[in-house]
Amino acid sequence: MKHEVFDEVIEALDDVLDAERSALLNGNIDEVGRLLERKEALIEELAQLEEGSAESLQELNSKIKRNQALLDHALEGIRSVSRRLAALRRVRSSLDTYDEHGTRKTIDMSSDGVLEKRA
Template identity: 65%
Template sequence: MTNEEFEDVIDALDDLLEAERSALLVGDLDEIGRLLERKESLIEQLSALEQAEHQPLVDLQVKVQRNQVLLDQALEGIRTVSRRLAALRRVRSSLETYDEKGERRTIDVASDGSVEKRA
């Protein structure tokens, strides 16, 4: 692969990492998914290079690490929302209280889905 092809792959990967960062910052998970295939392809091309200048790779590594931190934070946010939704579902289906001995008791609330109207 020529030096020009090497620079083209580096530039394309650099642009993709910037696009990925932008998508992460706005929470566009669909765009992140779309970028993944292209990212994998560029990384494969980069690994196939025989000659590699060191500095462009270091610069890309910094961007990859930066994006990884953002991805980790996005995943933690999703996990937090998931835990909160699970807690809300539990609240709707049961009531937790304590008895006179201070022991926790769970009372299941049966919901038959019907509503009774009274005049």
Template identity: 65%
Template sequence: MSNVVGSDVIGALDDVLEKEREALLSGNLEAIGRLLEQKEALIEELSVLEEIEAKALHDLTGKMKRNQDLLDHALAGIRSVAGRLAAMRRVRSSLDTYDANGTKRSVDMTNDTSLEKRA
């Protein structure tokens, strides 16, 4: 493979990594998914190149690590929000109280919409 092809792949991967970073910072999850396919294809092309400039490879590795850290933090934030939403749903469906001895007691707060008829 020629050096021109190698620099084209490196340049394209660099562009994708920058777009991925921007998508991560802006919270654009759809763009991240679309860029993943491009990134995987370019990494596959990069893996078959015979000669790669060490500095260019080092720069790409740094950007990939940076984006992975951003992605890890975004996932942690999503998990945190999911946990908070689950806690809020629990609060709406039950009420936890404590007696004078510190014993926890849950009171079910669901609405009973059935109608009871008595004679």
């Protein structure tokens, strides 16, 4: 009986890992978040079971490592976009210039709504 439960949990976790991989490859981060709770519950249930096949666990371990690598790359992509957006915001709000000695000076580009007209 316990062996059947073990096999069911392994199969369910395998399905969740495949769905997680698909979501990561498609850039569906919301789906990855939804799958996380189910994955954690299955891993907890698996930890409670005493018997099982080491081969099945090794296959799951390789899928978990594969998905973790995909997740790491997705997070790095998100961080890269965040850094780029921050740089663009800085460009809109200030201008960096350099004097003849190479000293950087930042000019704030605040829009106070005043326009000076010179002849």
